[in-house]
Amino acid sequence: MSGSIQMATTYIRWMIRRDLDAVVAIEKESFEFPWSKEEFRIALRQGSCIAMVAERNEEVIGYVVYERTRPRLTVLNLAVRERSRRLGIGSEIIQKLKDKIDLHRSMTIELDIRESNLGAQCFARSNGLRCNKILANWFYQCDEAAYRFEFPPGGYRDGQPLR
Secondary structure: OOOOOOOOOOEEEEOOHHHHHHHHHHHHHHOOOOOOHHHHHHHHHOOOEEEEEEEEOOEEEEEEEEEEEOOEEEEEEEEEOHHHOOOOHHHHHHHHHHHHOOHHHOOEEEEEEEOOOHHHHHHHHHOOOEEEEEEOOOOOOOOOOEEEEEEOOOOEEOOEEOO
16 A cells, blocks of 8 residues: 555553563653552452553553452553653553443542543543542542542433533
């Protein structure tokens, strides 16, 4: 196809053991207080914790770690490799999570974001999550508050999602 650009396909799949080094590298370039490899292992040993990776051209370029408990899916960690940001990968990950919740059973997605992380807040809003709570001194590494974002925005009333 002359004159056209072939876009790489993003695959979102379950994380496997060999992905851990790439995930830790993305974590280190993404956060001021990154999780260590051991912290990932501890989280993933929990029965309710699940991890997925985003992959393009056989390279892990993003990940999400979440905890699924009824009635919510709580995002514990989500990041995309710096050189792959603003290409829609994070949005694809969020969509995958949205596909996993059952709106008919009043399930929600929750994501806590540092008050200083304006980029992540804008990302959450652009993906349909809305801030519903401020949590003072939420992060153990610092005195910073968190904004709790939720999908569907507004939660539920009478078993129906509010939008």
